[in-house]
Amino acid sequence: MSLAIQMNDVSKRYAHFQLSSLDLSLETGRIMGFIGPNGAGKSSTLRILMGLIAPDSGSVRVLGQPIPAGETRAKKDIGFASEDMRLYGHATLDWHMRFVRSVFPQWDAAYADKLLKSFDLVREQTIKGMSHGQRVKSQLLLVLARRPRLLLLDEPTTGLDPVARSEVLDELLDVLLDDDRSVLFSSHNTADVEQICDQITFIDRGRLVTTDDKETFIENWRRVRFEVPAELDISGLPTVVTCRQDGSVGNLVLNADDPTAAERIRSAGGTVTATERMNLEEIFVAAVKSNRLEDAA
Amino acid sequence: MNRIEWQMILKDWSFMRGPMLGYLGLGAIAIAMIGLGRNMVFYAGVIILVSIIVIIGIHAVFGSVMSERKNQTLPFMLSLPVTFLQYTRSKILGNLLLFSMSWLALTVATLLVIAGSEHIPNGLIPFAVIVLGELFAAFALLLAIAIVSESEVWAIVVMTVCNIGISIFMNAIGSLPAINATMSGPVTVWNITSVGIVAAEAALVAVLIAVTFYLQSRKADYL
Numbered sequence: 477m478s479l480a481i482q483m484n485d486v487s488k489r490y491a492h493f494q495l496s497s498l499d500l501s502l503e504t505g506r507i508m509g510f511i512g513p514n515g516a517g518k519s520s521t522l523r524i525l526m527g528l529i530a531p532d533s534g535s536v537r538v539l540g541q542p543i544p545a546g547e548t549r550a551k552k553d554i555g556f557a558s559e560d561m562r563l564y565g566h567a568t569l570d571w572h573m574r575f576v577r578s579v580f581p582q583w584d585a586a587y588a589d590k591l592l593k594s595f596d597l598v599r600e601q602t603i604k605g606m607s608h609g610q611r612v613k614s615q616l617l618l619v620l621a622r623r624p625r626l627l628l629l630d631e632p633t634t635g636l637d638p639v640a641r642s643e644v645l646d647e648l649l650d651v652l653l654d655d656d657r658s659v660l661f662s663s664h665n666t667a668d669v670e671q672i673c674d675q676i677t678f679i680d681r682g683r684l685v686t687t688d689d690k691e692t693f694i695e696n697w698r699r700v701r702f703e704v705p706a707e708l709d710i711s712g713l714p715t716v717v718t719c720r721q722d723g724s725v726g727n728l729v730l731n732a733d734d735p736t737a738a739e740r741i742r743s744a745g746g747t748v749t750a751t752e753r754m755n756l757e758e759i760f761v762a763a764v765k766s767n768r769l770e771d772a773a
Numbered sequence: 774m775n776r777i778e779w780q781m782i783l784k785d786w787s788f789m790r791g792p793m794l795g796y797l798g799l800g801a802i803a804i805a806m807i808g809l810g811r812n813m814v815f816y817a818g819v820i821i822l823v824s825i826i827v828i829i830g831i832h833a834v835f836g837s838v839m840s841e842r843k844n845q846t847l848p849f850m851l852s853l854p855v856t857f858l859q860y861t862r863s864k865i866l867g868n869l870l871l872f873s874m875s876w877l878a879l880t881v882a883t884l885l886v887i888a889g890s891e892h893i894p895n896g897l898i899p900f901a902v903i904v905l906g907e908l909f910a911a912f913a914l915l916l917a918i919a920i921v922s923e924s925e926v927w928a929i930v931v932m933t934v935c936n937i938g939i940s941i942f943m944n945a946i947g948s949l950p951a952i953n954a955t956m957s958g959p960v961t962v963w964n965i966t967s968v969g970i971v972a973a974e975a976a977l978v979a980v981l982i983a984v985t986f987y988l989q990s991r992k993a994d995y996l
Contacts, residue, residue, distance in 0.1 A: 523996060528851055530993035544856070551854040561848040564788070578780050579853050 478504045479537070480626050480658035481525060486534030488520060495520055495682040498534070505655045509669030510662040511760055512679035518662040519558065521679070522630045526556050539626055555624035557615045559631040565604035569597060569614050580622045588621035595643060609640030616644060620651060627651070627659040633668050641668065648672055666757040676756065680764045697759045700728045700737055704746030713737055717766045729762040774862065777855050782867035785837040792832055793875060800825045800879045807883065810892025822883065823908065823939060829875045830912035831932055833868050838919045839928055848996060857995040861920060865982060868916050880905045896958035899967040900946060906974035907942050911935040913978040917985040946970070
């Protein structure tokens with residue numbers, strides 16, 4: 477199993493924020509959704525992977541290269557696009573294409589032309605004359621036409637209208653047909669991540685909350701609605717992530733399909749009124765809240 | 774310097790090519806006014822020439838260094854296969870070459886005009902070289918501060934102080950006995966004072982570049 481990304485015990489301290497002991501790995505050919513609230517540390521993590529920020533401690537390898545020592549070798553095969561990255565406003569998209577082509581010999585001109593059409597972009601248009609969606613798509617065109625082995629995408633769909641978002645995600649899905657290409661896709665939009673990613677990592681307040689296959693998350697996490705005559709005792713139930721109870725009615729969020737939770741409800745004289753699967757956003761919110769409660773405790 | 778660093782330099786130059794040619798044209802007009810040698814026109818020419826050289830430096834630094842951070846194009850450049858130090862090197866070398874070419878062209882033209890004009894004493898040449906050298910050193914200081922501080926505010930402070938300092942510097946140099954004594958003479962006289970000042974200016978430029986590299990190499994975060 478080769479790893480496109482390997483971060484071991486990486487920490488980075490700022491005045492009001494800290495990335496703490498981050499362990500993150502991405503297998504070659506996988507697409508990881510990197511989900512966290514604003515300010516969770518997603519951009520800092522991606523910048524460390526790009527060698528744009530030096531970690532205080534820990535080790536980083538990207539595409540087999542140690543970062544920052546092998547930064548330039550790794551960056552030849554990394555396509556990086558971020559929400560706070562801009563192109564040159566007074567230059568045309570064509571100028572940018574020629575510039576990137578002059579730097580990357582592997583530039584695929586035919587694919588760039590295809591992307592121009594599918595993204596509905598005009599070569600001769602200046603960047604400052606483009607809409608936000610067109611600018612994001614231009615950025616992605618410049619990244620994708622290089623045919624990088626690893627894509628690091630920092631909130632690429634933020635601020636896009638539904639049509640532009642769909643165009644971008646469709647193109648990313650096409651890219652991902654190549655088994656050797658890996659993607660780390662950061663976002664706080666779980667719907668986008670759910671659509672294209674096969675592996676999910678949640679980050680909050682600079683710490684990894686949990687990481688797993690998307691299917692495992694969707695298959696395992698459950699919301700169990702219940703009614704019990706008295707307060708439900710959830711001690712000794714390791715799969716319970718959160719428990720909310722208002723009077724006799726409540727619900728449990730479980731991170732595994734665990735029958736012992738239902739047995740505990742029944743043994744307390746209660747009934748399970750419903751067992752529901754959760755979508756990724758609900759799982760994300762529950763995981764983050766639970767993590768914060770643990771921190772507070 | 775690798776191929777990508779040169780591509781980055783050429784990119785900066787291509788963005789500034791138009792304005793720089795315009796400045797050189799204005800500089801040529803200023804030098805022609807100096808060559809006429811008549812009092813008011815001569816002084817106006819000097820002021821315009823000095824202003825043009827200062828503006829070339831400011832435009833180069835703000836257009837290629839400060840704007841990259843302000844307009845958020847820095848992440849785009851740093852996503853290319855270069856290290857931050859290679860990026861810094863391209864900025865320093867690109868700016869130095871761009872400014873040097875313009876400065877050298879205007880300086881040589883100015884000195885040729887002084888040497889060839891009947892109205893201007895050749896004794897003025899060391900003074901002119903010293904003042905033009907100070908403009909180069911001021912540019913190097915602005916470039917260093919802009920790169921190291923990454924702050925538009927600090928760059929503007931340095932720019933303002935340097936601009937105010939030009940007339941003070943000219944007066945101070947002109948009042949030095951070793952310079953003043955030969956300024957109005959028909960012959961160019963290079964003495965220990967004038968050579969020393971030019972050497973100090975060159976050394977200051979070299980030190981500023983070296984310190985800039987050193988401070989950049991100690992940075993851990995580039996965005």
